Amino acid sequence: MIAAVAHPTTTWYLLLAAALFTIGVVGVLVRRNPLVLFMCIELMLNAVNLTFVALAKALGDIGGQTTVFFVMVVAAAEVVVGLGIIVSILRKRPQATADDLAELKG
Amino acid sequence: MELFVFIVAAGMILGGAVGVITRSHPVHAALSLILTLFGVAVLFVAQNANFLAAVQVIVYAGAIVVLFLFVIMLLGVDRAESLRIDPVKVQRPLAAIVGVGLLAFIGGAIIQGRDTIHKRGAGIDIASATTSHDSNIKQIANDLFSNHVFAFELTSVLLVIAAVGTVLLARRPGRSGAADSSVSAGSPSTTAGATDKAALR
Numbered sequence: 001m002i003a004a005v006a007h008p009t010t011t012w013y014l015l016l017a018a019a020l021f022t023i024g025v026v027g028v029l030v031r032r033n034p035l036v037l038f039m040c041i042e043l044m045l046n047a048v049n050l051t052f053v054a055l056a057k058a059l060g061d062i063g064g065q066t067t068v069f070f071v072m073v074v075a076a077a078e079v080v081v082g083l084g085i086i087v088s089i090l091r092k093r094p095q096a097t098a099d100d101l102a103e104l105k106g
Numbered sequence: 107m108e109l110f111v112f113i114v115a116a117g118m119i120l121g122g123a124v125g126v127i128t129r130s131h132p133v134h135a136a137l138s139l140i141l142t143l144f145g146v147a148v149l150f151v152a153q154n155a156n157f158l159a160a161v162q163v164i165v166y167a168g169a170i171v172v173l174f175l176f177v178i179m180l181l182g183v184d185r186a187e188s189l190r191i192d193p194v195k196v197q198r199p200l201a202a203i204v205g206v207g208l209l210a211f212i213g214g215a216i217i218q219g220r221d222t223i224h225k226r227g228a229g230i231d232i233a234s235a236t237t238s239h240d241s242n243i244k245q246i247a248n249d250l251f252s253n254h255v256f257a258f259e260l261t262s263v264l265l266v267i268a269a270v271g272t273v274l275l276a277r278r279p280g281r282s283g284a285a286d287s288s289v290s291a292g293s294p295s296t297t298a299g300a301t302d303k304a305a306l307r
């Protein structure tokens with residue numbers, strides 16, 4: 001009887017990814033610690049990766065998984081550069097939040 | 107069984123994601139992020155993306171979150187921020203409205219377009235779980251090194267630029283000035299070493 005219950009289709013995965021993406025967007029809008037903002041960006045990137053993998057399976061094309069590979073590489077580079085910027089900002093002003101960083105001049 | 111895996115992984119993903127945006131302590135937020143990343147890795151396995159699941163665990167949970175934790179702990183910013191006060195009064199209601207609107211928008215688009223998802227058969231078809239155990243890696247390699255070679259080479263350039271740029275960004279300022287004249291002071295980058303040498307002459 002349990003086995004007769006619908007098994008997760010592509011739509012379920014896409015809706016889950018949409019929920020994850022939305023949580024990331026709300027986090028970026030609400031939080032003001034620059035490190036947590038970065039984590040929320042990671043959440044959004046993961047939601048997009050999940051979408052790519054789900055559609056790669058649904059469309060029967062490995063290209064979606066290759067794209068996720070590139071997204072991961074770019075995300076790693078982005079995190080490294082972003083954390084470098086955050087380190088250099090927080091070293092000058094240890095308690096800086098996103099509200100204090102309205103101008104780029106240090 | 108598949109349904110059970112999906113529900114558990116979805117619970118991990120959403121619970122971790124809510125944890126990231128609601129925990130006031132940055133270290134707790136980073137640990138919640140790990141929960142989400144593992145849930146995504148489980149769903150990758152459930153969709154026959156075995157290679158990406160391994161990369162997800164190694165690169166995201168292993169490298170990126172550790173980098174986050176290093177920055178949090180080394181900089182000493184691991185103090186809880188108070189989430190009670192809301193500096194901008196309308197920010198949270200507006201964020202909630204934007205969130206609900208975005209979810210309704212994307213969800214509506216997904217539900218509306220769900221019948222248009224068909225197998226096209228244009229690219230390399232994904233191996234099912236019943237085929238050889240390393241077929242997923244072989245397929246990705248075939249696609250990566252035949253159709254996307256140029257992009258693959260460009261990512262190496264991107265990584266070099268990112269590494270050099272980060273070393274320059276995170277370098278303590280004033281090191282290359284006249285204050286430090288010893289070359290052997292452990293200059294973190296080659297350009298710093300070059301300017302140190304220039305300062306010696």
